Amino acid sequence: MSRPSEHYDVIVVGAGPAGCAAAAAVAQARPRLTVLVLDRADFPRDKPCGDGIAHEVDAELAGLGFDVPRVFAGTVPVAGLALRSPGGVRVHRRMRHPVHVVPRQVFDARLVHQVRERGIEVRRHPVRRVQVADGGVWLDAALHARVVIGADGAESVVRRSLAGSRPAAAPGRAPVALAIRGYAAEPAGLAALAGSQFITMTDRHWPAYAWSFPIGDGRANVGYGELLGPDPVSRADLLARMRALLPGLGEAEGLRAHRLPLSSGRPPIPDGPVLLAGDAQSMINPFTGEGIFYAVVSGALAGRAAARAVTEGGDAGSRYRQASRRRLGRHLAHTGALARLGGWTALTDAGLRAARDDQRAFDDLVRFGLADGLLTPRLLNRLRFSG
Template sequence: MGRDSYDVIVVGAGPSGCAAAAAVAQAGPGLSVLVVDRADFPRDKACGDGIAYEVTQELSALGFDVERVFDGTIEVADLALRSPTGVRVHRRMRHQVRVVPRQIFDARLVEEVRRRGIEVRRHSVRTVRMTGDGVCLDGSLQARVVIGADGAESVLRRTTATSRPGRVALAIRGYAPELPELAGSQYITMTDRHWPAYAWSFPIGDGRANVGYGELIGHRPLSRADLLARLHSLLPGLAEPAGLRAHRLPLSSGRPPIPDGPVLLAGDAQSMINPFTGEGIFYAVVSGALAGRAAARALLAGGDAGAHYRVATRRRLGRHLRHTSALARFGGRTALIDAGLRAGREDQRAFDDLVSFGLADGLLTPRLVGRLRFHD
């Protein structure tokens, strides 16, 4: 193949794209892979910066040197939650969470991908055209399979998807001095005034915290001033955050179907955001890995890449996504959230189930659901 012709091109070099490239290289060592991104690294990305334990496990299974990736970053064991009507729970998580600014995390993932000999190139994709033997990007880059890991505003999705994202949230985040009463803990506080909506504060280890606020987009447009006012109302005493960035969160409860064909969408591009918590890095890494393996399988063993990816996603995440979508359908009932936090307050195992459900691929277990009730 020539310099601009590859077996797989991954569009987007964030966690989903890096996971996809690593999965292709792992499943098909002889396949040629190119990763393109419109930005140079390191670059910032609006995010809560929390990396669940399950993410480190997935990265390790893909061959990433997780010690190198997380070197010098902090681990946080405590999580405090406040429900829309004021129910509180504060416990130690079963597995510690890493809090890593995306400017660091994403750049280190790109370094790991390059260390494997995978080419990473700065390139902004503008046009996508199907060809007889694959996909052509911008009239010059040719691939047999393309994986779109290019985020919530995905060019690949706009060009190829049969449906648009359904439920979408809007969030703003920045960095501010850590509030003394929240020192050392991850904190999420919800509100019933604009439910579903919440603010967060996650310490990053240098006296500052990643702070932000997000809510489901409704019929009324949300301005930057609206988001900031609601952030300050939920985190009183917070200094004005620096480095503010806003971003859209296409929730998995409104994700488009995975079609047949040589274009696979992963991460935010596939609307893989937990509708309960807004967490997306676990979904990004898992869906990127599934897309990469599906691409390699189609190229090495035959069959349709999209069909392989659809089956693999259903097997790996199907039950979890059904459970999160079911909860999202009842999301307007804050009593459900209140009851869930009460269950976690009463039972460490229920709290662990709640964390796994919100940060990874946990389920609404009988232990958790069995404790749901609508009174104190």
């Protein structure tokens, strides 16, 4: 093989939250390393998402050196959260920490801008081929790195390119959700909940839910998602089900559908110089579909593992696997356990009943669904007595 036209210590594929976190982590841990970020799109660009960003993401970004006030400039914090269970249990409380609802077209572009401010190049380049060789990784036979971090989303090219050499997820344990989202005026039928995030679940097509998250200008990010089953689901089906669950919903713009491979089907992290982060590693909360917190945390862990492997030796994959287990192992075990019981609508009803009756149980439930919370004894006790 000919000499590489370009060589870097670390190349990150994908410039979303996971990729930006990975690049920032490398630069923070080892400032002298050469880092390149590639993405198939220019920024700003849209990304189908609920746009809700948990408070815990703020701390993770700040720890990576991002200027968090600039990231969220002009946004309105949302403190209220209203939930409706499949059985009709309702709860509306203030969260311990407000969240931000920021369109991904804005949020991602601001992260990319701050990565560039650190002197890291972010280049438009659609990666098509990944090959492990010559003591590192080749991308499209032209770019070479000692470690590559694939942060290129649920349909990751990096993951697919290496599918033959990576252990697959266990058969039957990789459920996929299909969701659609757009932007519309806050639904007229939810006037009593104005300024709060709203999630309503339904026992039809279960597990399934719709949402309306206000973005602070009279509009909301609205959407609907369900776990895919044996029957085909069309765009018209998704729209009809969303409208049925969000009373008074007007015309929505920017409607886009997307698939979410849920984290109970997460592939194991193998040894080697190719790491996956965020959606590429199926880092999705199977309880809520949340992914931005996971993206930032897993990107940071991958970036630090890559930096240490390049400068200190050792295997990047092994370092990343161990760090991920320490940071997220218990939480992922708890979400996986609950996901395996996810077909029980009665359990969801009991959870919301507990949250309705006890602010602390509500707080536990929010952290469990949006960040790295656990099934605490308090929440489990409330679930037992509520159920």
